[in-house]
Amino acid sequence: MTEHQLGEPIVVMTDVHKSFGDLEVIKGVSMTVHRGEVICIIGPSGSGKSTLIRCINALNPIDSGSITVGGIEVNDAKLDTLALRREVGIVFQQYNLFPHKTALENIMMAPLKVLREDRETVRERARGLLRKVRLEGKEDAYPGELSGGQQQRVAIARALAMRPEVMLFDEVTAALDPETVKEVLVTIKELAADGMTCILVTHEMGFAREVADQVYFTDRGVIVEHGPPSSFFDQASDPRTKEFLSQIL
Amino acid sequence: MAMTFDKTDLPVLKPFRMEGAPYDAFYHTRWLAGIRLRWVAVLMLLWPTAALAQSGMAMTDAFAALWRWMPFLVTQGFLFNIVISLFSMLIGTTLGVMLGLGQISRVGLVRKLAWFVTQLFRNSPWLVLLFIVLLALPYELNLFGQTVRIPAWMKAVFGLSLPVMANISEIVRGAVLSVPSGQWEAADSLGFTRRQILYEIILPQCFKRMIPPWMNWYAILTMATPLCSLLGVEEIITLSRQAMSAEDNQPELLVPFYGFALVLFFAYCYPIARLTIWLERRVSVKF
Numbered sequence: 301m302t303e304h305q306l307g308e309p310i311v312v313m314t315d316v317h318k319s320f321g322d323l324e325v326i327k328g329v330s331m332t333v334h335r336g337e338v339i340c341i342i343g344p345s346g347s348g349k350s351t352l353i354r355c356i357n358a359l360n361p362i363d364s365g366s367i368t369v370g371g372i373e374v375n376d377a378k379l380d381t382l383a384l385r386r387e388v389g390i391v392f393q394q395y396n397l398f399p400h401k402t403a404l405e406n407i408m409m410a411p412l413k414v415l416r417e418d419r420e421t422v423r424e425r426a427r428g429l430l431r432k433v434r435l436e437g438k439e440d441a442y443p444g445e446l447s448g449g450q451q452q453r454v455a456i457a458r459a460l461a462m463r464p465e466v467m468l469f470d471e472v473t474a475a476l477d478p479e480t481v482k483e484v485l486v487t488i489k490e491l492a493a494d495g496m497t498c499i500l501v502t503h504e505m506g507f508a509r510e511v512a513d514q515v516y517f518t519d520r521g522v523i524v525e526h527g528p529p530s531s532f533f534d535q536a537s538d539p540r541t542k543e544f545l546s547q548i549l
Numbered sequence: 550m551a552m553t554f555d556k557t558d559l560p561v562l563k564p565f566r567m568e569g570a571p572y573d574a575f576y577h578t579r580w581l582a583g584i585r586l587r588w589v590a591v592l593m594l595l596w597p598t599a600a601l602a603q604s605g606m607a608m609t610d611a612f613a614a615l616w617r618w619m620p621f622l623v624t625q626g627f628l629f630n631i632v633i634s635l636f637s638m639l640i641g642t643t644l645g646v647m648l649g650l651g652q653i654s655r656v657g658l659v660r661k662l663a664w665f666v667t668q669l670f671r672n673s674p675w676l677v678l679l680f681i682v683l684l685a686l687p688y689e690l691n692l693f694g695q696t697v698r699i700p701a702w703m704k705a706v707f708g709l710s711l712p713v714m715a716n717i718s719e720i721v722r723g724a725v726l727s728v729p730s731g732q733w734e735a736a737d738s739l740g741f742t743r744r745q746i747l748y749e750i751i752l753p754q755c756f757k758r759m760i761p762p763w764m765n766w767y768a769i770l771t772m773a774t775p776l777c778s779l780l781g782v783e784e785i786i787t788l789s790r791q792a793m794s795a796e797d798n799q800p801e802l803l804v805p806f807y808g809f810a811l812v813l814f815f816a817y818c819y820p821i822a823r824l825t826i827w828l829e830r831r832v833s834v835k836f
Contacts, residue, residue, distance in 0.1 A: 357738055385740035396735035400753050410739035413749060455735075462739060 307335030310497055311356060311466060316365035318351060325351050327521035328365070333466075333514075338492045339499045340508035340529075343518035344544060349501040352518070353468045356499065357388040370465055382414070389459030390468040393475050395451040397443040403430065403454045404439040407461045415462070422461075429457035433487050449480025453487050460491075467491065469500040505548060509533055517541045575829065577772075578765045581822035589815075596808050611801040615809055618792040626785035627813045630774040633706055633784065637774075638767050641710035645717025652722040655743070663718070670715035675708075676776055682708035683780050702784075705777040713770055720762045724755035761829035768818045768825065775810070785810050 311333040318326040325348040333339050341349045354360040356367060358374050358381060367374040370387045397406050407426040411417045430436060433453035443451050452472055459467060469488065473481045485507050492498050492511055502508060508515050509529045516526040517538075525538050536542050651663030670678065682704050689698045728751050736746040778786035789810055793802045 359734055359738060382740045385738060388738075390738045392731060392735060394729075394731050396729075396731040398732065398735075398750055398754075409749070410741065413745055414740040458739070 306337070309333065310335045310370055311499070312366075312368045314366045316352070316355060316367060317363045318348075318355060318360060319363055325521050326355070326362075329518075329521075329523055331516065331523065333497060333499060335465075335497055336495045337497055337513045338511050339514050339516065340512040341499070341501045341516045341518060342503065342505070342508060342544075347518045348521045349518050350470050353390070353470055353499055353501055356466070356468060357390055358384055359390070386462055387464055388466045388468060389462055389464035390470065391452065391455050391459055391472045393471040395443070395448070395455045397451055397455055397458070399443050402440050402442055403435065403446065406443070406454055407458045410458070411461050426457070426461060429460055430454075432490075433457045434483070447480055448476045449483045452476065452484045456484075456487055456491075466497045466499065469498065469502070471501050471503070473502065473504060503548070505533070517544065519544070574762060575765050575826070578768055578822045578825050581768065581819060582826040584819070593812070596804075596812075611799065611805050614796045614802060615805040619809070622785060622788055622792065622809065623813065625783070626788035627810075629702070629782075630771070630784045631817070633702060633709065633774050633777060633782070634767070634771040636706040637709040637713055637770055640707065641713025641770070642717050642763070644710065645714040646721055648714060648718035649721025649725070652718060653725050667715045667718040670711045671719065673712070675712050675773055676779065678711050679705060679708040679776055679780060682711070701780050702777065702782045705780050705782050709770060709773060709777070713766055716766050717763065720759050720766075721755070724759045725751055727758065728754050757832050761825050761832060764821060764825040764828070768821045771818055772814055785813065
């Protein structure tokens with residue numbers, strides 16, 4: 301929008317369609333995300349929000365339309381998946397840490413095996429990332445020994461270890477105990493303050509209001525409306541948005 | 550995981566659960582491991598006593614005969630059964646792992662073929678497989694101008710490894726599929742190739758879960774090795790029969806000699822079964 305200077309567009313979606321079998325879950329979504337922006341996607345469950353962000357890093361291939369990430373076209377049969385995955389990190393609702401590896405190893409694995417970087421450099425970076433998510437001292441803990449919030453922060457560090465340009469967060473606090481939600485949100489907030497481009501699917505309205513640059517409301521596969529949080533939460537115009545907000549606020 | 554409501558007074562149909570022997574992959578081992586050691590002690594005492602009660606005097610002679618043959622039966626017979634079981638397990642596991650990975654291949658043809666081979670050998674009678682292998686394989690091979698005889702026991706090893714292979718294949722497939730799909734997604738999103746995901750992330754997690762069912766099949770295989778006596782392999786049952794005929798085929802010999810074979814199999818398989826069930830409990834608690 302116009303209120304402060306924007307970086308160049310980094311994720312551009314144009315008329316994205318996606319079906320699972322006969323069920324069309326995304327019906328023509330367009331969205332532009334600029335470098336350094338924090339985007340929150342909200343909406344009732346089953347409205348296609350998670351599918352939408354999974355399309356961005358090609359976990360779900362799209363049927364038609366275009367998604368570009370840092371200039372890479374995702375909807376391309378010859379897509380260089382590795383190049384895309386280096387641009388985009390994702391954090392899941394269920395953490396999905398590798399249970400047979402320690403926290404540090406979880407973070408180190410992809411840079412070592414995928415980027416084939418030097419072990420000592422990677423180890424230093426991984427330690428730094430653990431410090432960043434405030435889990436110093438948990439290097440040798442296995443995921444099973446960590447709380448949900450701690451696991452989720454390791455998962456964030458693991459995604460950051462690939463030095464992505466964009467971070468996707470798929471309802472990352474939905475499976476957490478209320479008291480650990482905050483520590484994860486604080487981590488994301490710090491990331492955003494560092495200038496990381498973040499796209500979140502979330503139900504945390506307080507977080508969206510405080511941190512987001514843009515809030516998108518999706519319902520039944522389309523973007524109903526969007527805007528900066530100040531206007532979005534207080535002056536929603538569409539009746540569907542109003543109804544949704546009245547239910548959860 | 551589907552929700553189940555077990556405790557209800559309402560007149561509802563409770564979910565039908567497949568339970569009991571046919572639906573428990575560990576049935577054999579669980580039963581074996583469930584035997585209390587004190588029952589074993591009682592049976593061990595009853596075995597000669599019962600035989601003694603059967604026909605009086607000759608029984609002591611029968612046990613004396615068994616005593617004479619015992620070292621021979623163990624070192625020449627039973628040890629051979631163990632050798633056969635170990636080789637069969639080795640071959641069966643190697644082929645089974647490959648077949649199991651074939652069953653989760655992304656190439657449709659490979660997957661279907663691996664599935665077919667697995668089902669074929671998993672559901673065929675072991676004895677039929679043994680006879681097919683015995684008759685289908687040549688008795689000798691021409692290797693570099695030299696004629697090498699293939700002894701019957703090698704064919705038996707191969708024949709027994711086929712059903713083991715098919716069952717290991719199912720174990721591998723099941724274990725890989727039991728890893729939550731989130732693990733694949735997470736690894737995928739970090740840029741790992743499918744091969745890397747399988748070998749670095751999925752299989753290491755499967756390894757622990759595969760050990761108990763793998764040992765279960767080893768115990769079953771060991772107990773199936775007497776089938777080889779029908780191919781003329783000189784293992785415990787063949788040798789017991791020969792020993793009995795050397796002792797003039799007295800009917801009193803049957804219970805001591807075959808009983809002894811049972812005791813040997815029990816002594817070998819029982820600890821394996823106990824260990825398997827113990828490991829299975831530990832592994833299932835862990836995850």
